[in-house]
Each structure stands twice: as C-alpha cells, then as structure tokens.
Amino acid sequence: MQAVASLRYGVIFKKAFSQPDVFTAFVKDILGIELDIDHVETEKSFPSPIGSIDSIDSRFDLFAEDKVKRIIVDIQHRRYGDHYHRFLHYHCAALLEQAVSARNYQPALSVYTIVILTSGDRHQRDMSQIDFDPKDRHGQGLGEIPHKILFLCPKYVNAETPEPWREWLLAIDDSLDGQVDETHYHKACVQKILETIRQDSLTPQERARMKDEYSEEAWLQDKLGESLQQGLEQGRQEEKEEVALRLLAKGMDVVLVAEVTNLPLERVQALWEQRRREN
Template sequence: MQAVASLRYGVIFKKAFSQPDIFTAFVKDILGIELVIDHVETEKSFSNPIGSVNNYFDLFAEDKVNRIIVDIQHRRYPDHYQRFLHYHCAALLEQAVHAKDYRPALAVYTIVVLTSGDKYARDMVMIDFDPKDRHGVGLGEIPHKIVYICPKYLNDETPETWREWLLAINDSLDEEVDESAYHNGNVQKVLQTIRKDTLTPRDHARMKDEYSEEELRKEEREKALQEGMEKGMEKGEHQKALGIAANLLDLLDDHTIAQKTGLSLEQVAQLREKR
C-alpha cells in the first residue's frame, strides 16, 4: 500500500491533472476527444468578466488545432449544477466578442469531478446543448457539453474507459492506495504524482487551508441546521399555545389565559378579535 494525498483537495487534484499528458488522457477517456495542447492553466479567469462575475476555472486548456476548450472543475457546492453551467456559458460568451456571428469559434466541454459525491447518487449526469427532436435525436449542430462525474457511485454500467480513473480518485480519499491494482499508465502516473513523500511544503500548507475551510463550512451548516430545528420547534409550540388559548376564550379572562399558555396579553387579545 502507498500513502498518497487525497484527490479531494483542490491543490492535489490540480497538481496531478494539470500535467498536459494526464489532462489529455483523462479527457480522451471521459469525453472521447483527442486534444493537442502543451500546457494547462490553473485558476484561469477572463480579463473581462462575463455578467460582472469573475469565474475561476480550476483547470483550463485550449486546443487551437482542433478548436476545442476543455475545463475541469473540482469541488462540490450546494449550487454546483448551476454554478458550473454559468462557468461553461462564460467560456462560450467570452468568445462572442471576437466572433463574426453567434457561433463560438471553439467548442466548449466542461468536466466536473465531484469527489465527495452528490445527493442524486449517479456516476454521471450530462448537460447536452445539442438541439433534439421530439424523439430525442440530436441534430449534431451544437457540440458543447457539461459532464458531472461522481467517483463514489461507480457501478457496473460505468463506461470501461472511465473505471480506473474513478476508482483511483475514490481510492485516494482515505490517503492510501494499492498501486498494483491499476494498469492504466496515466492513472499510475497520477498516483505517483500524489505520493505523500513527494509533496512540497506549499502543498501541505494549501491542504491544511482547504481542510480548515471545509471544517468551517461544516460547522456553519450544522449550526444553521440546529437553528432551523429550534425555530421549527418554537413555531410548533407557539401554534400549540394558540390552539389552547382559542379553546379557553369562552371560559377564562385574558390575563388567566396568558398565564396558562405563556402567550402575551396582546396575542390573546388578537385571538379574541379574530373570533
């Protein structure tokens, strides 16, 4: 077994997949597309933000030979379906400035890797922009696609070319892998790249930052959930008190009803007015 850094960390995912040969091999196996590139940008942004929102692409490569842009996003958000749709559209709209008409010069493909899973528990879902007839047959007019993949939900129907990639990503999450279980040379290179004994001080620092940020978000979610539950309980108790008070209006005076139910005199008076 080999100790590795988890690919759930953005800094580690970028370290492995920003290598051009790894990036192109991954894209070929996931999308079936051959890329001709010599570098991959990380934290890519456009100089003129679309819609006054500056997006940052985790991994971004432009193939000028085959006229293709591919970006890979890596992080789960509450709004990740809508968020990365926006990013994808930004990469399309950014081209419109220099185009003669509304046809982008480059096809845009987005791969979103959700290492921590997703509420729908699917290994893959896709947004396909190609127009389709009522039978679901595409016209082949628009190539742009967004593919969301969740290694956690690998199953018997997952495409064979995807399997080792998804297995390795998910296998790394506990920071220990059996490298002999993988036969794809590019997957093996990913595992070699993320070995713990090859990490730099900067890698370790960024991982600690990401871990702390995730723990903070977790605490905030738990706090919001607890507050929501408490408010729900308080609302339920209040409604119960109102019901009891309404039944006592013909039997007791307002002061006594308020004492018995914990309501204010004003609340009891309002109940009496509504009768």
Template structure:
C-alpha cells in the first residue's frame, strides 16, 4: 500500500496525463485508437473564441487524423453532458474555415472522467455521432465520439481494458492504493508519479486552491437550494396552503414557515 495524491485534482491529473506516452496509452484503451503525438497541451483554448464561451480543455492532443480531448471533472454539475458536448463541438467548429466545405480535417474524440460519479450511476456512457438507420444500423460517415467514464461505478462487468484504468483512478481518491493489484505497466508508472513524496510544494498549493474552490462551490449550491425551498414555501403560503402541508413538502419547521 502506498500513499498518493488523488487523481481528482486537476493539477495531479494533468501532471500524469500530459505525458505523451501515458496519454497515448489511455486513448488506446479508452477508444481503441493508436495515435502518434509529440506533446499534450493543457488548458488549451482557441483564438478566436468559438461561440460565446472561451472553452478550455484540460488536456488536448492531435495527430494528423484526430483531435483528442481529455477532461476531468470532480464537481457534479447538472449540465455536464451539455457542457462537454459544447467543448466537443467547439473542437469541431474550429476546423471549419469556409462554407465551401463543412467536413473537418480531423475526427474529434472527447473523454470525460467524472471522478465524483453521475446521477445515472453507469461506468461508461457514449455519445456517438454516427448516423443510424431506423433499425439501428450505423452509417460510417462521422466517427466523432464523446466517452464519459465514471470510475466510481467500475465493476467486474466493466469491459477490459477500461477496468484497470478506472479502478486505478478511483482507488487514488482516498489517498492510497495497493499497487500490487495492478498489472498495467503504465498504471504502475502513474502510481509512481503521484506518490506523496513526489508531489512538489507548488503542486500541493494548487491542490489546496482546488479544494477551496470545491468547498466554495458546494456552499453556493447549498445556499441556492435553501433559497429555492424558502421561495417555494413562501409561494405556497401565499396560495393559502396549510402550514403543516408546507412543512411536509419543504422540510422546513413551522417556525420558519410562520416567519416568511
């Protein structure tokens, strides 16, 4: 058993997966695609900005045929399927420079790692852009794809080679891993890179900043929820709904409702 820095932190995830050979191995096992790249960019954005939002990709790499995006998300957002669809489409739209040809030079593949889980509680979800006949048969015109992986829900039924990667990411989240449980040499290398004694003071400082941001976000989400409940109770009270019923629906106390 070794102590490690959790891969839920962007600074740690990028430290590991920005290495071209690790990124390449991850893409191969997640997408089944062999790629040749010399670098992986972090916090990649396009200039000029595509659309109204300056989308930034955690990890971005491309070979001659494909663009690959890997994003890690620890916070749970209600809109993360739409959020990463937007990122994915930005990487498509940036390639189109003329109305004479809408076919991008490169296919775009996005892998989203949801370390905190997802409401659907599924290990792997795929958004596939291939046109399909009514009987479900695919037409191989567009290969673009978004793959959402949730390490929290990996099971023995999760297909190889996803399984070992997802287990490794999930195991790191409690700050320790049993390295002898893993056979993949790249995964072993990752554990070596994220050992606590290999984390620099600068990386620890950035981890602390990320943790503070997460706490603040959770506080804001909780505050918004409380305000929604109070507004609902107020509206019900104005509509002459019985105080007891309002309390049952909202979970507020009689005193809280009376004070509205």
C-alpha cells in the first residue's frame, strides 16, 4: 500500500493532472482525442465577464488548448450543488469568449469539458453528458456541433464503464482515503499520478493548501448543517401550526390549543384570526 494525498483536494488534483503527458493521456482515453500540447494552465479565467458573472468566478481548474487541431479541453474536479449548471456556464464561457464577430457565430475551437465528481452525485451514474450536436427526431446526431460536457463519477464505476476509463476513475476513487494499492494499476500515466501524489513528496505549501481546503469544506458542511436544522425546525413549526388550525376548527379553546401544541398563545390567536378572515 502507498500513502497518497487525496485527489479530492484541488491542489493535489491540479498537481497530478497538470502534467501535459498525464493530461493528454487522460483526454485520449476519455474523449478519444489526441492533443498536442506542451502546457496545461491552472485556474484559467478569461479577461472579460460572461453575462453578469465576473471572470474570477468562472475559473477552469485545468485548461489546455491545441491550436493546430483547434481544440480546447478543460477538466474540473469539484462537486457543487449546482454542478450541472455551473459547469455548463464555464463551458459556454469558453465558447462565447471566442465570439469576436457577429458575422460568424461558429467558434474557432471545439470545446470539451470533463467534470470529475470525486464525491459522487445524487444520480449515481458513472457518466453523463451534455451533447450539443443537433439531433433528428430519431435521436441521430447531425455532426454539426462537436462541443460536449462529460460528467464522470469515479465512485460509480461498474462493469459497463468503458475499459479505457476504468483505471483512471478507479485510481481517483482509490486515492480518496489516502491509501492506494499501486499494484492494481498498469497505465504508465496512472502510475505517474500515484508517484506524484505520494504523501512524502508533498511540499509544505501543498500541505498548507490542503489544510485550507479541508477547513473550507468543514465550514461549508457546518453551514449546510445549520441550513438543514433550520429547515427541520421550520418544518416542525409548520406542522404544529397545522395541528393548531385543525384543533381550532373543532372548537378547542385557543389557550388549550397553545398548551397542546406548545405554540405561543399570541401565535395561536393570530392563526385563529387568520382562519376567521379566510372563512
């Protein structure tokens, strides 16, 4: 077993996949496209905002452009509650940024976005995609628009997951607990990733950034917990008020209703007045 840094952390994911040979090997296996690049940008953003969202809010984790084949590929790895809409926006930003003239709306470069959902997704699919190519009424593509977005969930790899993808996704998922059996993986670039993210190879700066990301996640979880608790409390309040209204409709005294439901007397009286006005 090998101790590794989890690929759930942005700083680690970018360290591993920003290597041009790793990036191109991954893209070839996932998209079937061979890229010719010598550099992968991290935290890529465009100088002008798209719509009313500032460019700093639409940063691409990993971004590479093959100017000869006229292809852009970006890879994202974070999971958000709105990730389908968020990464659709990012993808469209890469398309719209190319629109320099109203005379021709066809982007100069094809755009592919690969989203790695390391923490899973409520739909529990190993892959889903947004394909921009127009379809006829039989679902047959016209071959007009190549742009697409792929959402990959490593934790849902199954027997039907395409073979070229399997080792990449399994290695990503395997890293999440910080321990990997490196003997399970045979692709040269997957082995390179595992070597790159070895715990003993991390710099102090990378460890510090991991701690920052962990703290950010913990804070978000706390806020989510607070929101859920508020929702539950709101639900209990509404349930109590519904019971109170039913009891009042049966003629129970407002003071007794307040005692039974544990609602403030003033609130029960307000509910009673509201009911009288509605009737």
